[in-house]
Amino acid sequence: MNPIYAEMPTTIFEAMSALARELGAINLGQGFPDARGPESVIEAAVTALREGSNQYPPMPGLPELRRAVADHYRRHQDIDLDWTSEVTITSGATEALAAAILALVRPGDEVLLIQPMYDAYLPLVLRAGGVPRFARLAPPDWRIDAAMLDAAFTPATRLVILNNPVNPSASLFDAASLALLAERAVAHDAVVISDEVWEHLVFDGRRHLPIMALPGMRDRTVKIGSAGKIFSLTGWKVGWMCASPALSRVLAKAHQFLTFTTPPNLQAAAAHGLALPDDYFHEMRAGYARSRDRLAAGLADAGYRVLPSAGTYFLSVDLPGSGIAADDVTFAEIAVREAGVATIPVSAFYAEDAVRGVVRLCFAKQDETIDAGIARMAIAR
Numbered sequence: 001m002n003p004i005y006a007e008m009p010t011t012i013f014e015a016m017s018a019l020a021r022e023l024g025a026i027n028l029g030q031g032f033p034d035a036r037g038p039e040s041v042i043e044a045a046v047t048a049l050r051e052g053s054n055q056y057p058p059m060p061g062l063p064e065l066r067r068a069v070a071d072h073y074r075r076h077q078d079i080d081l082d083w084t085s086e087v088t089i090t091s092g093a094t095e096a097l098a099a100a101i102l103a104l105v106r107p108g109d110e111v112l113l114i115q116p117m118y119d120a121y122l123p124l125v126l127r128a129g130g131v132p133r134f135a136r137l138a139p140p141d142w143r144i145d146a147a148m149l150d151a152a153f154t155p156a157t158r159l160v161i162l163n164n165p166v167n168p169s170a171s172l173f174d175a176a177s178l179a180l181l182a183e184r185a186v187a188h189d190a191v192v193i194s195d196e197v198w199e200h201l202v203f204d205g206r207r208h209l210p211i212m213a214l215p216g217m218r219d220r221t222v223k224i225g226s227a228g229k230i231f232s233l234t235g236w237k238v239g240w241m242c243a244s245p246a247l248s249r250v251l252a253k254a255h256q257f258l259t260f261t262t263p264p265n266l267q268a269a270a271a272h273g274l275a276l277p278d279d280y281f282h283e284m285r286a287g288y289a290r291s292r293d294r295l296a297a298g299l300a301d302a303g304y305r306v307l308p309s310a311g312t313y314f315l316s317v318d319l320p321g322s323g324i325a326a327d328d329v330t331f332a333e334i335a336v337r338e339a340g341v342a343t344i345p346v347s348a349f350y351a352e353d354a355v356r357g358v359v360r361l362c363f364a365k366q367d368e369t370i371d372a373g374i375a376r377m378a379i380a381r
């Protein structure tokens with residue numbers, strides 16, 4: 001058995017959701033909405049399932065979805081992609097991450113990971129034989145700076161894994177921070193895997209900035225997206241990777257032996273969804289921002305110090321700032337077992353020198369769930 005897997009714990013998201021199911025707790029841990037998702041996208045999947053083909057679609061994805069991804073990014077982010085050579089459809093962003101890391105990392109390559117980091121990154125880098133190097137962000141502003149990057153980049157750095165907007169900190173990298181990173185990626189001739197699954201979940205009038213659009217980055221970025229996040233249908237597992245033709249050819253080789261393809265009906269429905277008018281995206285953001293504000297206000301009333309949330313489905317509470325001495329893992333354990341509310345300890349997103357006083361909560365829930373979650377958080381402290 002490979003010790004990377006044999007000694008690996010179950011992901012915190014599954015561990016917490018399983019505990020929440022077992023204990024009947026309100027689940028504000030794992031990030032998934034409890035609403036139905038857009039009716040027209042679900043209908044498009046039903047129609048495609050009934051009337052479309054249910055056989056293997058082309059390995060790089062249904063042409064209509066690859067074209068829709070390119071059109072979508074042209075419309076929303078001013079990025080020009082050739083759908084025939086620069087877009088590969090995957091089974092969720094998770095598969096895109098696996099394909100990109102396996103395709104691009106050679107044993108001994110150094111890979112820069114920015115902590116807090118989404119939990120899938122490090123095991124994939126290790127499995128590919130990469131050598132992780134860490135930058136470390138901390139609350140309340142989770143900022144990156146030049147000194148931090150200069151300490152982490154070395155002549156052996158071949159790859160950077162960036163997540164923006166950031167899960168779990170709910171922060172966004174501003175243009176200056178992205179420029180710092182891009183300058184170093186160019187100077188070191190490194191590729192950036194940019195996990196942008198939360199690109200549409202940015203609030204208060206902010207705009208998502210894709211690092212691919214920065215000088216020198218067009219042909220050294222693998223931009224990853226997820227229909228599950230864009231359409232609040234997290235179980236669908238339809239994602240994509242966008243990269244130059246030279247990178248895409250190699251990424252496709254990894255993809256072909258991970259999953260080969262992704263269900264064609266869900267691909268067709270994602271293509272329909274990406275073409276929805278701008279109103280859909282505005283309303284989705286506005287709805288989640290209202291949920292964020294509802295949870296933040298309720299937690300503040302219950303005595304918690306809530307950290308700002310600029311994007312994603314998440315906000316965090318600062319435990320020491322809330323007068324709570326327990327560390328995040330202890331607090332999350334007490335909250336789920338004794339108060340009946342599941343949260344995620346943010347130390348799970350660090351491999352070393354973890355931030356231990358922050359827990360993450362998901363606000364992508366109906367008002368009743370949020371209110372019940374607040375009531376239980378009030379008794380967890």
Ligand code: PMP
Nearest residue numbers: 092093094118167197226228239
């Ligand atoms: N990357 C990040 C940062 C995520 O938060 C998630 C899921 N929440 C994923 C990747 C996985 O996306 P998918 O469900 O499309 O595989």
Ligand code: GLN
Nearest residue numbers: 013014029030031032167
């Ligand atoms: N991305 C989701 C989260 O951060 C979880 C996805 C998963 O369970 N793998 O909560």
